[in-house]
Each structure stands twice: as structure tokens, then as C-alpha cells.
Amino acid sequence: MLESIAAVQPLFLGLVLAWAGGYKFTRRALVAAGDSALARLVGDRRLTLTYRAVACVELATAAVLLAPPAMRWELWLAVALAGGFLSYLGYTRIAAPTSSCGCMGSGAGRVGWRHFARAGLLLAAAAVAAWTGNGPITTLGLAVLGVELLVLLLLSPESHHAIHLQFGRLKERLRPHPLAATKELAQIPLQATLERLYDSPVYAANASLLRSDVQDYWDVDDWRILAFAGRVGAEPAGTVVTVVFAVPAELAPERIRMSIVDASTLPEPSLN
Amino acid sequence: MEALDRRKVLTGAVLGGAALVGATAFGSVEAAHAHESSQSLDDALDPNFVDGRITAINGMTLTVIGLQNLLTQIRITDATSVWKLRPTTLKSVDVGDGLYARGARMADGSLAADAVWVNIVNLHAELTSIGRGVLHLRYGHGQLRGHVVPGTTSAVYGDEPATADLSRLRVGSHIQFIGAWRPDTDDVDIATIFAVS
Numbered sequence: 001m002l003e004s005i006a007a008v009q010p011l012f013l014g015l016v017l018a019w020a021g022g023y024k025f026t027r028r029a030l031v032a033a034g035d036s037a038l039a040r041l042v043g044d045r046r047l048t049l050t051y052r053a054v055a056c057v058e059l060a061t062a063a064v065l066l067a068p069p070a071m072r073w074e075l076w077l078a079v080a081l082a083g084g085f086l087s088y089l090g091y092t093r094i095a096a097p098t099s100s101c102g103c104m105g106s107g108a109g110r111v112g113w114r115h116f117a118r119a120g121l122l123l124a125a126a127a128v129a130a131w132t133g134n135g136p137i138t139t140l141g142l143a144v145l146g147v148e149l150l151v152l153l154l155l156s157p158e159s160h161h162a163i164h165l166q167f168g169r170l171k172e173r174l175r176p177h178p179l180a181a182t183k184e185l186a187q188i189p190l191q192a193t194l195e196r197l198y199d200s201p202v203y204a205a206n207a208s209l210l211r212s213d214v215q216d217y218w219d220v221d222d223w224r225i226l227a228f229a230g231r232v233g234a235e236p237a238g239t240v241v242t243v244v245f246a247v248p249a250e251l252a253p254e255r256i257r258m259s260i261v262d263a264s265t266l267p268e269p270s271l272n
Numbered sequence: 273m274e275a276l277d278r279r280k281v282l283t284g285a286v287l288g289g290a291a292l293v294g295a296t297a298f299g300s301v302e303a304a305h306a307h308e309s310s311q312s313l314d315d316a317l318d319p320n321f322v323d324g325r326i327t328a329i330n331g332m333t334l335t336v337i338g339l340q341n342l343l344t345q346i347r348i349t350d351a352t353s354v355w356k357l358r359p360t361t362l363k364s365v366d367v368g369d370g371l372y373a374r375g376a377r378m379a380d381g382s383l384a385a386d387a388v389w390v391n392i393v394n395l396h397a398e399l400t401s402i403g404r405g406v407l408h409l410r411y412g413h414g415q416l417r418g419h420v421v422p423g424t425t426s427a428v429y430g431d432e433p434a435t436a437d438l439s440r441l442r443v444g445s446h447i448q449f450i451g452a453w454r455p456d457t458d459d460v461d462i463a464t465i466f467a468v469s
Binding site for chain 1: 277278279281282283285286287350351352353354355358359386387389398399400401402403404405408410413415420422423424425426428433434435436437438439441442443444463464
């Protein structure tokens with residue numbers, strides 16, 4: 001059984017390395033590589049050269065793995081390469097924890113457990129094949145290859161977002177909207193009251209008095225009352241006031257009322 | 273109790289229902305038209321603006337450490353508005369919170385705050401899935417959880433007025449939202465969502 005699993009590993013490793021190497025030749029990849037730990041390791045000047053060199057090694061390894069005849073040394077090369085990936089990720093975690101990987105796709109963010117798991121999968125695949133040796137390709141082998149590719153896709157941080165989004169869309173289609181209950185809420189949000197207030201002539205005429213944002217608000221009958229701190233007269237001699245607006249529940253900007261109250265004559269705001 | 277008294281007095285002042293016990297109302301809208309202010313709108317380079325994390329709270333004074341490790345004392349008065357997801361008071365502010373404060377710089381270097389916004393964030397994100405009371409959001413390369421707070425979270429769809437109805441949010445859409453970050457987590461309590469209609 002191990003032989004039939006080992007038999008498909010050159011194919012698996014070859015496909016993955018061809019992807020990784022090919023990706024590194026895209027313009028997007030080179031831009032993303034600027035944020036990677038590789039830039040830190042070799043310096044910005046040698047980044048392009050090093051990045052392309054890694055890509056060439058990956059593509060060359062992919063070529064020998066995919067092209068017959070299957071030789072044992074090819075798999076040891078893959079073991080070395082996968083070991084190198086793991087060392088590089090380890091270096092990234094220690095030396096540049098905020099850097100990205102630059103491995104197989106852009107936009108993957110900082111290096112995390114998924115990167116390690118993916119490199120670990122490659123190392124395990126290469127090691128199993130290198131130790132076991134070659135056998136015939138069987139149906140079991142092909143099934144294992146399918147599972148390996150699927151696991152790699154799921155592990156890849158690059159595809160994580162797309163998978164998450166598709167899962168979210170599927171859930172949305174299959175079940176009622178989880179926030180459907182908010183449709184029944186009768187209350188008017190503070191934001192809606194503020195929009196009405198800010199659009200009103202009475203606010204525009206008096207906004208220059210205000211010093212604070214909304215300090216407090218509450219509802220009385222069909223009115224929402226909002227209190228602001230303000231100042232009447234020139235500073236510093238001016239009087240500290242509380243500017244209070246009453247906004248009606250229905251849409252009628254002309255009905256918005258305002259009053260200015262000397263703050264020193266008000267009961268203390270005990271909550272402060 | 274005092275807070276209730278205060279609200280009662282202010283309600284009476286603006287609606288004219290109850291008597292203004294002990295409070296002096298300055299009068300009408302027309303009178304207020306006469307007052308002009310020379311105070312300019314705030315901007316980030318203004319000395320009257322501070323942002324940073326709160327390292328200590330002593331009575332009504334907050335010690336804030338800013339971007340360049342600059343310590344500022346922020347004085348909260350009865351005339352200061354405090355926002356933390358909604359208009360609130362100093363009692364709900366904690367050490368470790370981030371803030372933006374606007375006010376007047378005093379001679380001793382402290383800031384007498386007119387308004388303080390605690391943990392406020394204004395972010396653009398993609399909605400990747402909707403759960404019961406939580407929005408899963410992709411922000412930059414990372415993930416955020418946006419918590420729906422019943423009675424507070426509202427949505428603005430296009431040009432429509434804000435509503436409490438969040439059932440029109442769709443997976444895959446891009447939203448802008450204002451909320452209060454829970455410090456040192458990937459969680460934000462959402463105040464207002466701006467979405468396309």
C-alpha cells in the first residue's frame with residue numbers, strides 16, 4: 001500500500017513545485033516579495049535575483065520529478081527543498097515575524113501555522129516516497145493524490161479567504177438571515193437622529209456654539225433629546241452651557257427644537 | 273438619580289413642558305444666531321488633538337501615551353463628551369483603551385478635553401460570513417469579528433436613513449463601519465455600518 005502512495009508523490013511534489021516556481025515569475029509575486037522575509041534575509045538589491053533563482057530551482061526540481069524515468073535522487077532533492085522551506089519559515093518567525101512568506105501566492109499575510117503545515121506536508125510526501133521507493137500507480141494512489149491536493153488547497157493561506165467566502169455564501173443560501181430579527185426593531189438608531197439633526201437649519205445656525213460631541217441622549221414621548229456641551233461668548237470668559245436639542249420621531253426638520261441652558265445651574269452629571 | 277434630574281431639567285428646557293427648576297435657560301434660537309465662534313475644525317496636526325493609549329486613570333485625568341511615546345494628561349470635565357461605542361461616561365473607560373481627544377491645550381501641557389472618542393475605528397472590510405450577532409470580516413490580509421450590539425448597531429444603506437435593520441447585509445459585499453475596537457483583539461463592537469443599498 002505504501003508503494004502505491006509513494007508512487008504518486010513525484011506527481012504531487014512536481015505539481016506543487018511547478019505552481020510555486022511559476023508563480024514567482026509573475027509581476028504580482030515580485031511586488032509581494034518586497035514584504036517577504038526573503039527581502040530581509042538577502043537585502044533589497046539581491047531580492048529579485050535570489051527570488052528568481054529559488055523559482056528556477058523549484059521549476060527544475062518539478063521538471064525532473066514529473067519527467068520519466070523516476071529516480072530516487074529526485075525525491076531526495078525534493079526532501080532537501082522541503083526542508084529548506086521549513087527552515088526559511090522558521091527563520092521568518094524568529095527574524096521577521098511580521099513579514100509575509102512570498103511562497104505560493106500574494107496577499108497571504110504574515111507567516112502562520114498554515115504555512116508550516118503546508119511545508120510539513122511537502123516534506124512528509126517527499127520523505128515517504130524517498131524511503132519507500134517506486135511502485136505502480138494505482139487507483140488508491142490517485143485517490144491519495146486527490147486528497148493531498150485538496151488538503152494543500154485548504155491549508156494554503158492564499159485560498160483561505162476564497163474558501164471562507166464560498167462557505168459564507170453557501171450558509172447564506174441555505175438558512176434564514178441570522179440577523180433577520182433586527183428587521184422588527186422599532187427603535188430609531190442614534191445615527192438616524194443625528195443625520196436629521198445635522199441636516200436641520202437650527203443645527204447649522206448653532207453648530208458653532210457646540211464644543212463637545214453628544215454627551216447624553218434619551219427619549220421622551222415622541223421626541224429624542226440630545227445634550228451637547230457648548231460655550232456662549234468669547235473664551236475664556238464665556239459661559240459653559242448645555243445645548244439641548246429635541247428631534248421629533250417623524251421626519252419634520254422644521255419641528256426640531258433647541259435650548260441653551262447655563263451648565264452651572266444644572267444638577268451635576270453624576271455618571272461622570 | 274441626579275442624572276435623571278438633569279435629564280428632566282433639560283427636557284423641560286427644550287420642550288417647555290416642566291418648569292425650569294433652578295436652571296437658567298438662555299433663551300431662544302434667534303438669540304443663539306448671534307453667537308459666532310472662531311474655533312476651527314480639528315485636524316491631526318492640531319495641538320488641540322491627541323491620540324494614544326490610556327496608561328492610567330486618576331479621578332478625572334487620563335494619562336495617554338501617544339505614537340512617539342509622548343505622554344499627555346487629558347482632563348475630563350462635566351462639559352466633555354465621552355464616546356465608547358455610544359455616548360457614555362468616564363466610568364466605562366479602561367486603562368489600555370485607545371482614544372482620540374479634542375480640546376484646548378492648557379499652559380501645563382495637559383489637554384482640557386471637549387470630546388473623547390474611545391477605541392473608535394473606521395474601517396473598510398469585506399463581509400465573508402454572517403453569524404448570529406457577529407459579522408466575519410476580511411480586513412487587509414486579516415480577519416476581524418464585528419459584533420452586533422442590540423439596541424446600538426445600526427446600518428445605513430446607500431442614501432437611506434440609518435436603520436436598526438441589519439437583514440439586508442449580504443455576504444461578499446464591501447462595507448465601511450464605525451465601531452469600538454476591543455483592545456488587543458481582532459474584535460470590534462459595531463456602531464454604524466455603511467453599505468450599498
